[in-house]
Amino acid sequence: MKLFSSVLSPYARKIRAAIHALGLVDRVEIVNVDISSSPAEVVALNPLCKIPTLLTDEGTGMYDSRVIVEYLGMVAGSDILVPATGPRRCAVLRLQALGDGIADAAILYRGLLAAGLDADARLAARQMAAVTRGLATLERMAAESALGDVACPDAGALSVGCALGFLDARFAELEWTGQYRALAEWYGHLTATDCMRRSAR
Known part of the structure; x- marks a missing residue:
């Protein structure tokens, strides 16, 4: 997986923290981008061209941060970040x-x-x-x-x-x-x- 991120974005930082909390560090590459330049990789995955955007192993773009947190929990098989019910x-x-x-x-x-x-x-x-x-x-x-x-x-x-x-x-x-x-x-x-x-x- 690949996370398009920015150091100062609070939403992107939440996902970076989630990656560490869920033990997914070795499975997610973090790529910092200048979103103001509308990078083509992000636009291709997220029509809103916002960060964070996650590229899944299946090639799907996941956004926004709340959806990504839920998705990463499913990947990790853990509900420590968001309880299931x-x-x-x-x-x-x-x-x-x-x-x-x-x-x-x-x-x-x-x-x-x-x-x-x-x-x-x-x-x-x-x-x-x-x-x-x-x-x-x-x-x-x-x-x-x-x-x-x-x-x-x-x-x-x-x-x-x-x-x-x-x-x-x-x-x-x-x-x-x-x-x-x-x-x-x-x-x-x-x-x-x-x-x-x-x-x-």
Whole structure:
């Protein structure tokens, strides 16, 4: 298999972390690409030309990150990242949606500002409000020990961790760790796990 990735993409990092967590390192080649140049290999597999995109052993393109996580779990014969059934599955998918949603809003916010929109413009402010509400929700969950077992993170925890890593890299001015102490402590434990450490690059 081949994963088309980018170092700073939180969604691609989630898949790199999943590959390590599932023990698939020897089965997936990771290829970093400049997606802004619309690389032909990615376009051929994913009409949206987005990363991450996974080329399966059968020659099929898999996208987006949520689908790839599920697919890799099937390949590995493991449901440690996404439970197969039941309420726990819904809880993991919900947390994954929150983590991805924070990343979505942060990336859109940066894009709007790069396009010349003021930070206090309605559309830009709406994205940053989504980020801060998401962080506040995660803070409550961390305080209630509702973010899962950090020692064995699931897809929800990986999504949240990779979104927080993106904020660290691109939004240092937020200084979110000083505002959300329970979440920062949880994140510190998560980033010490093998799959998060090894997916950082």
